[in-house]
Amino acid sequence: MKHVFSFLTLFSLVFTSCEKDNDSATQNAVGFSSAQLNLVESSSDIVLNFETAAAKSGVLELTFTGTNAVLGTDFNLSIAPTSANNLEIPYEVGATTVRFQITRLTQAIEGQAKSVAFQLTGSSDVNVTVAPEAASLVANFNEVPVTQLTKAPAVGGPNVPNIVYVDLSSGAELQVPRASFDLGFYSGSEFRVVLNGALKMAAKQLAVNDMTIPQEIDPSVAVGEGGGTGVVNGNPAYVDDPSGNLAQTAIAEVAANDADNKVYLINRGFDVATAAPGVGSVNAYGNSRGWLKIRVLRNGNGYKIQYAAPEATTFSEVLVAKNADYHFTYLNLTTGNTVIAQPEKNKWDLQFTPFTNYTNFGTGTVSYAFQDFIVSNALGGTRIYQVLNSEGVLYANYTLANVNTANFETTAAADQRVIGSSWRNGGGPTSLPSARDDRFYILKDTAGNIYKLRFISLVNAQGERGNPSFEYQKLN
Incomplete structure (x- = not known):
């Protein structure tokens, strides 16, 4: 079963509007739907939510860091990195949710810290801002006993x-x-x-x-x-x-x-x-x-x-x-x-x-x-x-x-x-x-x-x- 988390009051901020060249550009906040994700299933969704529907298409920019977890060995991502530890997640106009998938290839041996930390750093749209309280997510590998x-x-x-x-x-x-x-x-x-x-x-x-x-x-x-x-x-x-x-x-x-x-x-x-x-x-x-x-x-x-x-x-x-x-x-x-x-x-x-x-x-x-x-x-x-x-x-x-x-x-x-x-x-x-x-x-x-x-x-x-x-x- 894939894990989809609700966007629980992550954005209680009040955003003001400004005018430039007689156009109104409203700021739109985006962030992860949860700060923690336990990789119970082999594949799980990582979900990001917009405060309001995206005004135009764009790309969300993320970085990721593994702790005792190596891409291609311990986990895979549904979107290929643009460089060693950088991701670009596209979204369409009108989008309220963006998601990609992490697939667990190994488990953490009992007592071992094994995780992947994601950090949302920005967007190609200057009017899309990162909600500070929802800027990061840690995907934890479930502990399992040694088998042999x-x-x-x-x-x-x-x-x-x-x-x-x-x-x-x-x-x-x-x-x-x-x-x-x-x-x-x-x-x-x-x-x-x-x-x-x-x-x-x-x-x-x-x-x-x-x-x-x-x-x-x-x-x-x-x-x-x-x-x-x-x-x-x-x-x-x-x-x-x-x-x-x-x-x-x-x-x-x-x-x-x-x-x-x-x-x-x-x-x-x-x-x-x-x-x-x-x-x-x-x-x-x-x-x-x-x-x-x-x-x-x-x-x-x-x-x-x-x-x-x-x-x-x-x-x-x-x-x-x-x-x-x-x-x-x-x-x-x-x-x-x-x-x-x-x-x-x-x-x-x-x-x-x-x-x-x-x-x-x-x-x-x-x-x-x-x-x-x-x-x-x-x-x-x-x-x-x-x-x-x-x-x-x-x-x-x-x-x-x-x-x-x-x-x-x-x-x-x-x-x-x-x-x-x-x-x-x-x-x-x-x-x-x-x-x-x-x-x-x-x-x-x-x-x-x-x-x-x-x-x-x-x-x-x-x-x-x-x-x-x-x-x-x-x-x-």
Whole structure:
């Protein structure tokens, strides 16, 4: 359906007449019928209206400028430009309306500004004037989700300096320096605090609520790791529930009564390593970032954080406000400043990161540091399930008809670790780590877009780990 807009009181000006050589020449105003046009249909009319019928034939003069939109590639016009960005639109005597057509050839990818701005500059008839309030129109390309894309999230190689967030519908990627923050403060109705699990942070509740009492470091407050030095089996009570369940964070919910909020001993984990590991290996953790004691209180609808070295008898304070646009507001305890460490809550689907998970070596659940881990935005409503090739339908043949929407509603689909480390092989003495080719994943984002995605690589051509890539395709 073509878009024709009414000429709603654009001209309330009173035009005076003048006489020249005994002839009366009345000024006639012209302008666009609307300031905005959304290109919903493939072709739409751009309409200009005269205040009164044209006294004689003439030409309207326009310019146009594209934003991420190129003539002949992204759009066409029914009238050819007279030069690069100039149009001349003819009209006949008696005309009250002039129109030409814009045809959309592409759509704007979600999150992309894509438009064509038209400016009416004049007329060949000196008695036709441009109405200032109706001199411009912007034709906006409708946003649509990405339909198919291959991505290589820039985590930064085998030292993994970056956490990377990816939004499938826009194709956008946000890289966050992994060591840029310590704690995240929940913006929802509850008062919850999370640790930076990408640095192997851990927290232990102490028996006191007085920050002036010196405390001792407790080496058991640590995340487990294998194949190197340090604690092998970490206590799961000292880390956040890796499923993403905010009811089970290492730091208890911040109580309304200040006296109920205890002091916590915080192991700040490890800086990003700088030494390159062997081919096929990861070296994610460098020097210790040290220890702090902290206490978190409510401050109206926000937070007050007290923090100091464990042995200190004084402490610093910083206030953190909730921000409804984000799941969490993040705090760097070195600088005392808040940082943006995650996209807005509905603008990401997958997070590529080192991760503090649970595992079991046969003697019970322990915390454990995983590499090349993928977390989903389960808190925001992203839902995922896994499909094995052995189930009968391969990735290339999987269509919307094969999607089992019931799988999105299970408790398992709400776990942020559905992909986790299941997408990769760890490698061995004679083989490099690799992306598994026996499975793929079905993802529904917060807007209801359904995608299939599969992983292509874990290492680059030189065998260096920390180089993931994947492809995905929209099914609905």
